[in-house]
Amino acid sequence: MNTAELVQHFAEQTHPDELEQFDRSTLRDLLTQHETPFLVLDLQEVEYQYSALQKALPGVELFYAIKSLAHPAVIRRLKKLGGSFDLATSGEVDLVKGLGIEGHQCIHTHPIKKDREIRHALDFGCTRFVVDNPDEVLKFIPYKDEVELMIRVSFRSQDAIVDLSRKFGSALEELPGLVNLAMENGLTVSGLSFHVGSQSLSPFAQVNAVQASISAMKEMSHVHWKWLDIGGSFPVSYQGPVMPIEDFCAPIMEALAELPASVKVFAEPGRFISAPSMIEVIRVVGKAKRGARTWYYLDDGVYGALSGQMYDHAKYPIAPLKPVDPTGDFYPSVLAGPTCDSVDVVDEDIELPELAVGDILIAKQMGAYTIASASEFNYYPKPKIVVVEDLIDHTDDE
Structure with a gap:
């Protein structure tokens, strides 16, 4: 079933006007207390979305991409739920540190970093970093005894509204060279990562990326693979229907079943958790x-x-x-x-x-x-x- 057929299949399942779900009396009360415009952040909705995705991706560790909504209340709620966090900047490091998050609960996923940003994250205790090119690999040589690297691979997707493999990610054929460069310089490569794009309309690109990543791991059997980061892309409904999250994730989980049990799976949801909240x-x-x-x-x-x-x-x-x-x-x-x-x-x-x-x-x-x-x-x-x-x-x- 192609993307257009999937959307049509789920169109009939679209809820009626979702505004009816909102408590109008509560909103009217808020209007007596606050001058417009204002945003209403529902922490129960954060919890609902996180739990729904966790249920759809059993065994996958969810690292919330805080760039989507870096509100302290969201981070505190996800911390309470046992969530982990996806960081990309020193500012985000400082934010989560100030909220009691520890470095081992985080991954640093920006493929391009200044040296002082690497040092800042390491001082915080975050030791897992993403790279996607030779120059970036070489930046980590001074910290080779402290870090573990995940190499980001580019998988383009026509089904994603925001193509995140256009700007970042190595080509699949470049992967062995990057792995060898890292290992020759005493660096530890422990995982692969990818992000097929934000707001993906179907899971097929993610499934293909999982399958290709597993094949690459098998071909490079000399590497002690510990992690596969499948990124984000989990969709929410704006103007039209999207696949229910359990249906979206089912073929992804089927593809992940081919992964060795020793490899842990990460995901980086941002929009799916924060948008409806x-x-x-x-x-x-x-x-x-x-x-x-x-x-x-x-x-x-x-x-x-x-x-x-x-x-x-x-x-x-x-x-x-x-x-x-x-x-x-x-x-x-x-x-x-x-x-x-x-x-x-x-x-x-x-x-x-x-x-x-x-x-x-x-x-x-x-x-x-x-x-x-x-x-x-x-x-x-x-x-x-x-x-x-x-x-x-x-x-x-x-």
């Missing part, structure tokens, strides 16, 4: 009729928490907070952000009921790569984050 509460602050469409001006836009539309190729589901009659009238509309820049348009082709200045909109799936890339352009402050427990009821999902 946050919504944004936005207010209509102005409206104007321009041609055939009504423009609604919001108090946040693509320079703020909706920045993922520019940087992450995401389009967030947005709907009015007040219940909408699906049989009522809808009109061609535009949602625009508050800044003076004309690029600050959230949606130019959306059908909405008639809205009034002051009405509230809810943007969903706002946890991943949103506040992380938000700016304060025009001196609009970034939306604050309000932390709650159990905003969404999953009773019907279980």
